[in-house]
Amino acid sequence: xxxxxxxxxxxxxxxVRAEVISVGTELLLGQIVDxxxxxxxxxxxxxxIHVYRxxxxxxxxxxxxxxxxxxxxxxxxxxxxxxxxxxxDDVTAQAVADALGRGLRLHGASAEHVREVVRRRGLTPLxxxxxxxMIPQGARAVPNxxxxxxxxxxxxxxxxxxxxxGPPGEMRATAAGVFASLxxxxxxxxxxxxxxKFAGIGESWLEERLADLVASQTNPTIAFLAGPGEVHVRVxxxxxxxxxxxxxxxxxxxxxxxxxxxxxFGEDExxxxxxxxxxxxxxxxxxxxxxxxxxGLIGERITRVPGSSVYFVGGVVSYSNALKExxxxxxxxxxxxxxxVSAEVARAMAAGVVEATGSDLGVxxxxxxxxxxxxxxxxxxxxxxALAGPDGVRCEEHxxxxxxxxxxxxxxxxxxxMIRTELTKHxx
Ligand code: ATP
Numbered sequence: 001x002x003x004x005x006x007x008x009x010x011x012x013x014x015x016v017r018a019e020v021i022s023v024g025t026e027l028l029l030g031q032i033v034d035x036x037x038x039x040x041x042x043x044x045x046x047x048x049i050h051v052y053r054x055x056x057x058x059x060x061x062x063x064x065x066x067x068x069x070x071x072x073x074x075x076x077x078x079x080x081x082x083x084x085x086x087x088x089d090d091v092t093a094q095a096v097a098d099a100l101g102r103g104l105r106l107h108g109a110s111a112e113h114v115r116e117v118v119r120r121r122g123l124t125p126l127x128x129x130x131x132x133x134m135i136p137q138g139a140r141a142v143p144n145x146x147x148x149x150x151x152x153x154x155x156x157x158x159x160x161x162x163x164x165x166g167p168p169g170e171m172r173a174t175a176a177g178v179f180a181s182l183x184x185x186x187x188x189x190x191x192x193x194x195x196x197k198f199a200g201i202g203e204s205w206l207e208e209r210l211a212d213l214v215a216s217q218t219n220p221t222i223a224f225l226a227g228p229g230e231v232h233v234r235v236x237x238x239x240x241x242x243x244x245x246x247x248x249x250x251x252x253x254x255x256x257x258x259x260x261x262x263x264x265f266g267e268d269e270x271x272x273x274x275x276x277x278x279x280x281x282x283x284x285x286x287x288x289x290x291x292x293x294x295x296g297l298i299g300e301r302i303t304r305v306p307g308s309s310v311y312f313v314g315g316v317v318s319y320s321n322a323l324k325e326x327x328x329x330x331x332x333x334x335x336x337x338x339x340x341v342s343a344e345v346a347r348a349m350a351a352g353v354v355e356a357t358g359s360d361l362g363v364x365x366x367x368x369x370x371x372x373x374x375x376x377x378x379x380x381x382x383x384x385x386a387l388a389g390p391d392g393v394r395c396e397e398h399x400x401x402x403x404x405x406x407x408x409x410x411x412x413x414x415x416x417x418m419i420r421t422e423l424t425k426h427x428x
Contacts, residue, residue, distance in 0.1 A: 016049045016185060019071040023082035023092050024166060025058035036081040036164075036171050043175065045191040047183055048238070049077060059083055064095035072159050077182060079175075082166030084149040086128045092163055093152070097136040100156055104134040107141045110150040117148045142177035146170050153178050160185060192245035193236040194253055195225075197270060198263040199417040203231045209259045213252070220252045228406055229413025230265075230272070265420055272416040273301040279423035280311035280361075287419065288359035289315035290328055290349040292340065293367035293383060297412045313359045318349070328352030339378070341366050343395045346384035350395075354388045361422070362388040363415045367400075369407045383411045387418045394418070 020037045027034050034056060041051045052075060057063040064083070071078045083092030097104050110133035115125040123129075132149035135141055139154035144165060151164040151174035162178045164171045198206060203226040207214070210233070214222050220237040235252050239245035257264055266275045280287055289298045299315040302308055316327050321340055324330040329352040330345055338344040349364035367383025374380035379399070386395040396418060400410040 016077060017052045017075040018044050018049045018077040018079065019053045019055065019075040020051060021064070021067050021071060021078065021080045022054070022056045023059065023064055023080055024056075025060075025089070027056050027082070028058050035168055036166065039168070039172065040079055040081070040175065043179065044077075044079075044182070045193075047179060048190045049182060049185075050191075059089040059091060061091045061095040061098065064092060065099040068096060068099045068161070072156065072161070076158065077160045077185065078162070079178070080161070080163045081171050084132060084151070084163060084165045086132050086148070090131075093134055093136065096154075096161065096163055100136065100154075100161075102137040105137055106130065107133050107135050107150065110135070110141045110143075113143070113150070114148045142174045144170050144174050146173045150174065151177065153181060190240075190242050190245050191236060191238045192242060192249065193234050194249050195268050196233045196235065196253060196256060196264060197230060197266045198233070198260060199230045199265050199272060199413060199420070201231060201260065201263045202226075206231050206233065206260060206263075210256060213255060220248050222252070222256070228402070229410040229417075262421075265417065271301075271304075272413060272420060274305050276416050276419050276423070277302065277305040277308055277311065279420065281307075283423060283426060285360040285423070286311050286313050287361045287363065288313045288353045288357040289415075290353040290362065290364040291315060291317050292319060292324075292349070292365060293369045294365050294408050294412050294415070295319075297408055298363065298365065298415050301412055301416065313357045316353055316356070324349060324352075327356060329355060341368055341378055341382060341384065343384050343386070343397060346386035347388070347393045347395050350386035350388035351393050360389065361419065363419055364388075365411050365415050367398075367407070367411055369404045369411075371404060381407050383407070383414065385411065385414045385418055387415075387422055389422060394422075 020040050022034050022037050026032050037054045044051050055067050057067045080092055083090045093104060111130055114129050114133050118125045118129050135152040136154055139152040142151035142153055144150045147165055147167060147170035149165045153162045164174045203224055207224060220235045223234045225232040225234060233256060235249055237245040237248040239248055265272055291298055296317045302312050318324045318327060321335050325332055328349050330348040334344050334348055346364050346366045350362045354362035364386045365383060368374050368378060368380050370380030381400040383398045383400055384395055386393055398414050400407045
């Protein structure tokens with residue numbers, strides 16, 4: 001194979017090229033989504049290693065062998081995930097060994113680890129369990145602190161091959177063990193990104209505001225990612241060190257934020273619900289929800305955040321007029337005059353949930369999620385979001401698009417962003 005591995009243009013420029021091979025028939029059948037490859041691609045670019053290709057193969061030794069041999073002709077680093085388990089269809093270690101003309105050996109410390117984990121589960125270690133401790137000759141085992149099968153890392157000429165277990169938690173834990181070796185190999189610098197997250201605006205609005213920055217971008221680069229009810233801007237810098245990349249990012253991010261500050265809700269791992277939670281906690285305030293068209297989604301999203309019971313007192317999911325009257329104190333006359341989907345009723349629901357629960361803030365949503373139930377005057381997607389607090393009650397009207405699920409999610413975004421905006425006003 002050596003003659004076929006002449007360095008290409010990229011290698012001559014000092015770029016380290018990587019390929020990821022995901023092994024698993026369930027991936028090919030679409031029964032699970034390949035989150036491992038996405039994770040590895042992101043982490044490798046942080047190390048300054050460029051992922052040039054991703055391949056998916058089933059649990060088939062011949063195709064794993066072929067995929068690995070082909071990848072090794074093109075890339076300096078090849079990472080496989082999946083197929084390291086104890087069952088018959090877990091064939092990755094054997095296929096890697098065969099592709100490289102090596103045998104398999106039992107790795108003593110890994111075998112001991114496998115025995116221990118199996119015993120801890122109340123089982124007797126069997127031959128098939130120990131199969132997980134078989135790694136190719138010359139490979140280094142990468143300990144798997146959260147599962148049984150270790151990963152492994154080997155050098156093949158000037159190439160590096162790593163194999164990691166399939167379960168995402170185990171893959172991440174073992175990947176950490178190979179990144180140190182890859183960092184040494186990369187040496188060429190890092191590619192680092194920051195993601196700025198905006199709500200309450202559309203992608204085109206933001207693109208227009210940033211048009212000149214996008215037109216002149218070189219390093220860092222700017223990319224837009226639109227999701228339901230929010231827009232992300234990923235800013236990516238390439239630099240010799242993380243510190244230098246961060247400095248490049250800071251300048252561009254400051255400029256972007258300055259153009260749309262009122263709509264920026266967070267960065268990287270932040271979500272609207274986590275940001276709202278953080279602000280409520282900081283300001284020592286409590287929140288209750290009254291939901292009609294979102295069916296509890298706002299409450300569910302707020303309580304996804306660990307520790308939310310400190311600030312979330314609870315909520316009312318009220319679809320019938322009777323419940324709106326009884327639990328939220330919405331007047332019958334209001335419902336009759338304006339209908340359940342109206343600004344007046346949304347305001348009354350928000351004020352009512354504050355009254356009923358004693359919370360500092362109350363948010364309410366009423367709307368038509370569809371697909372049926374719309375009229376010319378009140379079409380599908382019409383929603384009213386109201387927020388009640390010490391300064392009174394505010395209400396917004398939105399005309400949301402998409403399926404029933406999209407409309408419900410967008411309505412929950414609008415409600416969470418309304419809370420965020422209110423709390424940001426009060427920030428010291
Ligand atoms: P096990 O010991 O569980 O058999 P393994 O290394 O053999 O581990 P697989 O059998 O290939 O891994 O996969 C186990 C499970 O891990 C899959 O059923 C799937 O839920 C998850 N998984 C595997 N590969 C991926 C992937 N690329 N992305 C996301 N999840 C994955």
